[in-house]
Amino acid sequence: DGGITQSPKYLFRKEGQNVTLSCEQNLNHDAMYWYRQDPGQGLRLIYYSQIVNDFQKGDIAEGYSVSREKKESFPLTVTSAQKNPTAFYLCASSIAGFTGELFFGEGSRLTVL
Amino acid sequence: AQSVTQPDIHITVSEGASLELRCNYSYGATPYLFWYVQSPGQGLQLLLKYFSGDTLVQGIKGFEAEFKRSQSSFNLRKPSVHWSDAAEYFCAVGADNNDMRFGAGTRLTVKP
Numbered sequence: 001d002g003g004i005t006q007s008p009k010y011l012f013r014k015e016g017q018n019v020t021l022s023c024e025q026n027l028n029h030d031a032m033y034w035y036r037q038d039p040g041q042g043l044r045l046i047y048y049s050q051i052v053n054d055f056q057k058g059d060i061a062e063g064y065s066v067s068r069e070k071k072e073s074f075p076l077t078v079t080s081a082q083k084n085p086t087a088f089y090l091c092a093s094s095i096a097g098f099t100g101e102l103f104f105g106e107g108s109r110l111t112v113l
Numbered sequence: 114a115q116s117v118t119q120p121d122i123h124i125t126v127s128e129g130a131s132l133e134l135r136c137n138y139s140y141g142a143t144p145y146l147f148w149y150v151q152s153p154g155q156g157l158q159l160l161l162k163y164f165s166g167d168t169l170v171q172g173i174k175g176f177e178a179e180f181k182r183s184q185s186s187f188n189l190r191k192p193s194v195h196w197s198d199a200a201e202y203f204c205a206v207g208a209d210n211n212d213m214r215f216g217a218g219t220r221l222t223v224k225p
Contacts (some may be wrong), residue, residue, distance in 0.1 A: 004156075007190030022202075029136070033213065039219060040218075042119075042203060042216050042217035042218045043157075043203065044215075045212070045213070045214060045215075048211060048212065048213075050210065050211050056212075059114070059214075060213075066224075080130045083149045086149055090156060090157070094211065101147075101159050101162065102149075102157070102159070103211060104157045104158075105156055106154075106155055107154070107156060108151035
């Protein structure tokens, strides 16, 4: 079945450690996104990518990094520079040429101990 | 960049009652507008979208939304709410460059 797979679903990290969240899609979508979700703040855009080897910062990119070496993959690294990384992270994808329908993964919950 | 405001953080309605969730947007050009629904611990599912044309759009699960340019609004409605509609609802506005921004969400509770 086609879809978006995020892993791990739950992740615990010690302060000062970098952690990478995986996002893979087999929908042949060109655009991919990372959002952070916190209670009462909705979804805030971290990064998005319209095409391989290109990506743009969203509203809260500081302390995060991404890469887009393959069309299918858009990993997100939460670095130690991110001051409050505990959150629910959602990856999404969409076709090229904006249609607005984002297909979401089931999310990754990161907890910093 | 574009932005979205959902004024209601939490709404409670009785099963069978009508529902309206409010959404206001800010965008300099013609907006692409969306409503998504999220069940707890899950990703989001698209309910409906507006790009152009008829300002009243129909979506899945019996939902509809009306685009009002003069009010910069895109409110979501349902005539009769079911217990299974309890979830969090997000309004979003998109731009041509694939940039999508979401509101803070409205949590819907349905009373039996």
